[in-house]
Amino acid sequence: MAGIKYFKSLLFVTFLLSVSEADTEVSCVFSESCMLPCQYQVDSDPLIHWYHISDGESVVHSYYKDQDQLGFQVENFKNRTSLFQDQISRGNASLLLRGVKVQDEGKYKCYTSTTRGFQQSFVNLKAEAPVSKVIINQEKNRIICTSEGIYPEPELTWSTDPPSNTTALNITSSIQQTEEKLYSISSSLKVSDVDPYLTYSCTVSTQRSRKTVTFSEEADTEVSCVFSESCMLPCQFPFGSEPLIHWMRVSAGDSVVHSYYKDQDQLGYQVENFKNRTSLFQDQISRGNASLLLRGVKVQDEGEYKCYISTMRGFEESFVNVKTEAPVSKVIINQEKNRIICSSEGIYPKPELTWSIDPPSNTTALNITTSVQQTEEKLYSISSSLVVSDDDPHLTYSCTVSTQRSKKTAAIRKPHDLETSHHDEPVAGKVISGVIGAAVTAGIIAVIIYVVKNRLQSALRPSSSSSPPSSASSQLLFPSSVSAYLPVFPHIRQLQSSPHIYSRLCGGALLNTLQVCAPRSPVNWSHLWKKQTRQNRQKLHGSAY
Secondary structure, three states, X not given: OHHHHHHHHHHHHXXXXXXXXXXXXXXXXXXXXXXXXXXXXXXXXXXXXXXXXXXXXXXXXXXXXXXXXXXXXXXXXXXXXXXXXXXXXXXXXXXXXXXXXXXXXXXXXXXXXXXXXXXXXXXXXXXXXXXXXXXXXXXOOEEEEEEEEEEOOOEEEEEEEOXXXXXXXXXXXXXXXXXXXXXXXXXXXXXXXXXXXXXXXXXXXOOOOEEEEEEEOOOOEEEEEEOOOOEEXXXXXXXXXXXXXXXXXXXXXXXXXEEEEOOEEOOXXXXXXXXXXXXXXXXXXXXXXXXXXXXXXXXXXXXXXXXXXXXXXXXXXXXXXXXXXXXOOOOEEEXXXXXXXXEEEEEEOOOEEXXXXXXXXXXXXXXXXXXXXXXXXXXXXXXXXXXXXXXXXXXXXXXXXXXXXXXXXXXXXXXHHHHOHHHHHHHHHHHHHHHHHHHHHHHHHHHHHHHHXXXXXXXHOOOOXXXXXXXXXXXHHOOOOHHHHOOOOOOOOHHHHOHHHHHHHOOOOOOOOOOOOOOOOXXXXXXXXXXXXXXXHHHXXXXXX
C-alpha cells in the first residue's frame, strides 16, 4: 500500500513538472508557412493529435494507424496542415501550417500517445504581417503618410527635423481593418508656415516591425522601396501649361529614367535598365503631380534621382534618395544532430545574425559559425549554427536576423530525443552487427557456388583426349539421381552451364533453378559424355568428326 501511495505521489509530481514548463512561443508571418514544434519519446503505434485550444480544442490535425486521420479536422485548417511523416519514427510530431491567417493566432496543444504512455505540450502562435512599405507624399499644403496590410494594429508617429511642436501641425489619423483582419493606417499634417524647410518623418510600427520615411521640401526626399515591389518617387510642381517632365538618375550620370512632354510619354532615350518598369500618374499631371511609379524594384535602383519640371511659368527640380530594402521575412531554425542551425535568405541590406539563450549563458562557448552570401540580385543569405550545450538540457535557443529597418526572431527548445540519444547506441550496434553477419553469410554462399560451378564446368570442358572422365569423377559431379544432388544447393545454376545435359536431365525442358528435376530414366553418363565431346569437336573442326 505504501508503494502505491509513493507511486501516486511520484506521478503527481511528474505531472506538475510537465505542466509547469513554459509554452513554446512561435511567431508566424501572415500568408506564409510556419512550423509548430513538438517532440515525443519514440515507441510503437504513435497517436498524434493537434488541437487549437483557443478555439475550444478544435481538431487541427490527427495521425494514427500510420496515416493522417482528418475526418474530424475543422474547416479552417483543411488542406493547410501536414506532419513530417518521415520524421515521426524519430520522435518528431511537429506540425507544418501553411498560409497563416490572423485567425490562426492562439494556443495549440500537441498530444502524443504510444504504448509507453502519453505526453502533451503547448505552443503559443503569434501571427504577424510586418510593416513592409510606407508611402509619404504631399498634396497642396498637407503631407500624407500611409501604410497597409499590417498586423497587429500599428502605430503611426510624426517627427520633424529640427524638432518642433507637432501638436500645432493639425495632425489627423485614421485606421481601418480588412476582412482578413489586416490593418491600414493613414495620417496627414499641415505643412508649417513658420518653417517651410522642415524635414518630416513618418514612422509606422508594430511590436516586431518598424519603418520610417521622410519628406522635405528642400532636402532630398528619402524613399524606402521594397525589393521586387512597386515604389513611388514623389514630385510636385505648380501647374502650368505644356509641362515637360524629366526623371533622371543622378547616381548614374543623369541617365534618363522617364520623360514626358507633348502630353505623352517620350521614352526614346530611356536607359535599358528602366524599360517597361516606369510610369507617371498621367491623370494627375494636370494637378501638379509628376511622381514616378517604379515597378519591380531592384537593389541596383538605389541612389539619387532628380525630378526636373518645366512649364510656361519656369522650371524647378527636386531630388529623391531611393533606398532599397528586402526585409527579413522568414527565419528558419532547426536541429541536425548536436547542432542548431538558423538561416534566412532574400535580405537587403546585409543582415546581422545574433544568438541568445534562455536562461542566459556564455554563447562564446557554443562554437558558433556564421556565413553570409550574396546572390546575383545582390540579396543576402545568412546561416549560422552552434553546438547544443550538454550542461543544461532545457535551454531555449533564440536566433535573431536583423537589418536597420527589419528584424525577426525564431526560437527552439532543446528536444527531448537529443537528451536520450545515447540510449539508442546499443540498438544501432545491433543493426550494424546484423548487417555485417548477413554480408559474411552471403559471401560464404557465393564462394561455395563459385567453386562448385567451376568444378562442374571444368569437368564438362572438352580436352585433347576423347576419353570420358573416370566413373568416380562422374559420380562425384553427376550423381545418378539429380533430385538427390539439387536439394543440397537448390539455388545454384551449375547445370545450366551444360544446357544439353541439363535439357536431357529435365526431360527436354529447361527449368529454372528453383525447380527440382530428375531424369525420367537411368542416365548413361559415359554415353552422354562421348556424345557431348563429339558435338564439340564438330563445331571446332567441321563435319568430319
